Amino acid sequence: MLNIYKAKPKTSLLGKTLTFQIDSADYEVQGIGQYQQKIAFVSGALPGERVQAKILEDKPGFIKATTIKVLQPSVLRVTAPCHYAAICGGCQLQHLDIQAQRDLKQQGIDQLIRHQTGLSALPWQAMLVDDDHGYRRRARIGIWYDKKQRRVSVGFRQSGDKQIVAIADCMVLSPLLAPIFTELNKVIPQLKDPAAVTHAEVLQAGEQAFITLRHTKPLTVEEQQLFIAAWPEAVWLGEAEPSVIHYWQPAVQPHYYLAEQNLRLEFATDAFIQINAELNQKMVTQALNWLNINANDVVLDLYAGIGNFTLALAQQAKTVYGIEGVSKMVQQLATNAQLNGLSNVVAFQADLHLAWPKTSWNKPIYSKVLLDPARAGAVGAVEQITKLKPQHILYVSCNSATFARDAKHLLQTGYRLEKICGVDMFAHTSHLELMALFSRL
Ligand SMILES: C[S@@+](CC[C@H](N)C(=O)[O-])C[C@H]1O[C@@H](n2cnc3c(N)ncnc32)[C@H](O)[C@@H]1O
Numbered sequence: 001m002l003n004i005y006k007a008k009p010k011t012s013l014l015g016k017t018l019t020f021q022i023d024s025a026d027y028e029v030q031g032i033g034q035y036q037q038k039i040a041f042v043s044g045a046l047p048g049e050r051v052q053a054k055i056l057e058d059k060p061g062f063i064k065a066t067t068i069k070v071l072q073p074s075v076l077r078v079t080a081p082c083h084y085a086a087i088c089g090g091c092q093l094q095h096l097d098i099q100a101q102r103d104l105k106q107q108g109i110d111q112l113i114r115h116q117t118g119l120s121a122l123p124w125q126a127m128l129v130d131d132d133h134g135y136r137r138r139a140r141i142g143i144w145y146d147k148k149q150r151r152v153s154v155g156f157r158q159s160g161d162k163q164i165v166a167i168a169d170c171m172v173l174s175p176l177l178a179p180i181f182t183e184l185n186k187v188i189p190q191l192k193d194p195a196a197v198t199h200a201e202v203l204q205a206g207e208q209a210f211i212t213l214r215h216t217k218p219l220t221v222e223e224q225q226l227f228i229a230a231w232p233e234a235v236w237l238g239e240a241e242p243s244v245i246h247y248w249q250p251a252v253q254p255h256y257y258l259a260e261q262n263l264r265l266e267f268a269t270d271a272f273i274q275i276n277a278e279l280n281q282k283m284v285t286q287a288l289n290w291l292n293i294n295a296n297d298v299v300l301d302l303y304a305g306i307g308n309f310t311l312a313l314a315q316q317a318k319t320v321y322g323i324e325g326v327s328k329m330v331q332q333l334a335t336n337a338q339l340n341g342l343s344n345v346v347a348f349q350a351d352l353h354l355a356w357p358k359t360s361w362n363k364p365i366y367s368k369v370l371l372d373p374a375r376a377g378a379v380g381a382v383e384q385i386t387k388l389k390p391q392h393i394l395y396v397s398c399n400s401a402t403f404a405r406d407a408k409h410l411l412q413t414g415y416r417l418e419k420i421c422g423v424d425m426f427a428h429t430s431h432l433e434l435m436a437l438f439s440r441l
Pocket of ligand 1: 302304308323329350353372398
């Protein structure tokens with residue numbers, strides 16, 4: 001008789017609660033432990049701790065879990081300063097004091113970069129830091145209307161979940177934007193269809209609050225007036241379809257200042273700007289210092305946005321080419337250069353992750369390059385940068401993993417890492433911005 005062997009289906013660990021001994025932490029300060037043969041990444045757990053954690057993902061090589069109970073705490077563990085920390089997904093590191101957060105983030109990133117690049121030590125410089133409260137000048141606030149209970153929830157997404165956690169205040173949001181929670185809670189239930197508004201983008205530009213409400217059904221002028229009357233100091237806008245934004249009041253131009261450079265930058269409410277104004281200022285000034293820009297420099301600023309670095313570089317360089325993927329932002333960059341009296345800025349649109357066009361800006365004419373890509377890093381771009389053979393490359397990164405990958409390429413193609421520093425742009429979260437200066441050997 002033929003015996004057919006059938007492998008027993010493995011039972012998934014998903015949703016189970018297990019106990020983990022945490023040995024170390026990764027670059028996002030998630031605890032690392034082990035379960036049988038699998039490596040376990042446990043959010044909310046610290047090295048040296050024993051925790052109970054719920055399994056969120058069960059993959060062949062690893063599992064991901066979230067701490068639900070700390071059985072044996074680390075000496076570094078503190079009580080979170082925000083009363084929503086345990087349920088809100090916005091900040092992941094409030095169980096550490098701010099200095100320990102910064103130390104552990106840098107240690108984890110140091111390990112990641114050394115592992116990827118093979119460097120034995122990194123030339124770390126002092127981290128750029130500022131106030132860890134009230135620093136966010138932009139945020140997306142979730143809105144959920146429960147039709148059965150006729151109740152609105154305004155807040156952030158729960159950690160590891162899609163549910164909105166209703167909150168009344170946020171420790172890291174700029175105080176100017178604080179009224180958003182009360183006012184939305186007041187007005188949304190008065191709408192004909194309260195479920196029509198799904199989220200609010202809040203923005204502080206200078207001393208002005210801008211609120212863009214995303215709504216899936218039209219809102220009447222009377223309904224728009226309810227929001228304006230509730231918080232008249234704010235400027236209200238509606239987004240009926242993605243990226244189709246209308247002012248409900250006379251338009252006001254959002255802008256911010258780089259006071260140290262005496263620059264004024266204008267932007268559209270949906271354009272990218274750096275989240276933390278104080279640290280952005282420090283970052284721009286440090287970029288000028290590290291690159292040591294002089295009047296002979298021809299500089300290439302990649303992923304230039306609305307010209308945050310471009311204009312400051314142009315004040316000291318001969319010429320700056322700013323390249324950006326979004327056409328509207330390229331136009332804004334050119335306008336900002338004009339508004340600030342800078343005639344040595346040239347702005348181009350290009351998708352930097354595709355093959356670069358054979359054009360005036362893609363030539364080996366640069367002494368210095370600054371790049372500030374989004375989280376995906378400079379995939380496809382970093383190879384093309386090195387072909388231009390600039391003397392110095394300043395890489396500003398918001399994702400250490402993609403930075404480590406790109407840094408490896410730079411080191412393999414004739415560059416050395418001169419300086420690196422963290423920028424604690426998103427205090428209390430697992431993210432750390434990086435600035436790294438590479439020079440040609
Ligand atoms: C982190 S932001 C930096 C913007 C600017 N340097 C600043 O400091 O405000 C990254 C910028 O890269 C742009 N970008 C993203 N992917 C791109 C691509 N494939 N090609 C060109 N630009 C891209 C985004 O539109 C965004 O403006």
